[in-house]
Amino acid sequence: xxxxxxxxxxxxxxxxxxxxxxxxxxxxxxxxxxxxxxxxxxxxxxxxxxxxxxxxxxxxxxxxxxxxxxxxxxxxxxxxxxxxxxxxxxxxxxxxxxxxxxxxxxxxxxxxxxxxxxxxxxxxxxxxxxxxxxxxxxxxxxxxxxxxxxxxxxxxxxxxxxxxxxxxxxxxxxxxxxxxxxxxxxxxxxxxxxxx
Numbered sequence: 423x424x425x426x427x428x429x430x431x432x433x434x435x436x437x438x439x440x441x442x443x444x445x446x447x448x449x450x451x452x453x454x455x456x457x458x459x460x461x462x463x464x465x466x467x468x469x470x471x472x473x474x475x476x477x478x479x480x481x482x483x484x485x486x487x488x489x490x491x492x493x494x495x496x497x498x499x500x501x502x503x504x505x506x507x508x509x510x511x512x513x514x515x516x517x518x519x520x521x522x523x524x525x526x527x528x529x530x531x532x533x534x535x536x537x538x539x540x541x542x543x544x545x546x547x548x549x550x551x552x553x554x555x556x557x558x559x560x561x562x563x564x565x566x567x568x569x570x571x572x573x574x575x576x577x578x579x580x581x582x583x584x585x586x587x588x589x590x591x592x593x594x595x596x597x598x599x600x601x602x603x604x605x606x607x608x609x610x611x612x613x614x615x616x617x618x
Contacts, residue, residue, distance in 0.1 A: 443469040444476055445490040449526045452487060457533040460487075484537060484544045487530045488551075494527030495553035507565040508605055511582065514561040515601035518554070518586050523596035532591060558583050572615040582608050 447468035451460045460483050466473045480486045498521045501513045521528040531553070538545040558579040562568065568575045585604055590596055 440469070440471045440475050441479060443471060444479070444486060445493070448483065448486040449490050449494075449530060452530050452533060453526055457483075457487070457537060482543065484534060484541070484547055488534055488547050491527045491530040491534065492551055492553045494525065495521060495531065495557065498525055498527060499553070499557035501561065503561075503564050508602070508609060510561060510565040511605035511608060512602040514558065515582070515586060515599075515604050518558075518583060519590070519596050519599050519601060522586065522590040535591065554583055554587070555579050566609075566612070572612055572618075578612065581611060 444465060447465050448460070451464055451468055455464070462476055462483055463473060465483060465486060466476045469476070476486070480489070499514070499517050501510065501517050503510050504513075522532065534544055534548060538548050555576070559568075559575055562571070562575065562578050562582060566578075568578075571578050573581070585607075586599060586601075589599055
């Protein structure tokens with residue numbers, strides 16, 4: 423599976439409406455029945471389209487769910503920058519907690535991560551695009567400047583999102599996460615690496 427493949431966007435508005443209905447149906451079904459019980463047939467019925475229409479754009483339910491989740495993640499993790507690195511990083515981490523712990527798109531992303539542990543096709547799909555890492559890299563670069571980091575940008579990204587990601591995916595209470603404290607810890611960690 424490759425999410426980078428070009429999807430047909432035909433000239434008919436009805437086609438784009440059908441695509442949107444399918445993406446929304448996948449999100450809804452995940453909440454209603456869970457990933458394991460979700461089927462392409464169920465998605466097509468919920469969206470009010472034929473299975474042929476669904477298969478026009480996707481070959482597997484994971485592809486639909488990932489596309490819906492990635493698009494939502496991009497929107498939900500976009501934060502306005504204030505010019506204060508601590509405030510900007512804290513705002514991003516607050517959005518990350520909301521996304522992973524409370525958003526239907528975050529639930530979809532978590533379900534796909536679980537599925538990727540035993541389905542190589544889903545793992546390949548997730549490795550093709552990294553909506554969390556992409557959003558974190560943008561925030562780090564804008565808040566701190568990627569050229570000033572004491573570690574590679576990808577490593578800084580892991581340091582920023584790792585604690586929140588681990589906390590939520592391991593089932594701990596997200597209320598106990600304090601985004602500003604996490605941002606302070608991140609900056610302090612980078613500063614200590616700088617002085618080494």
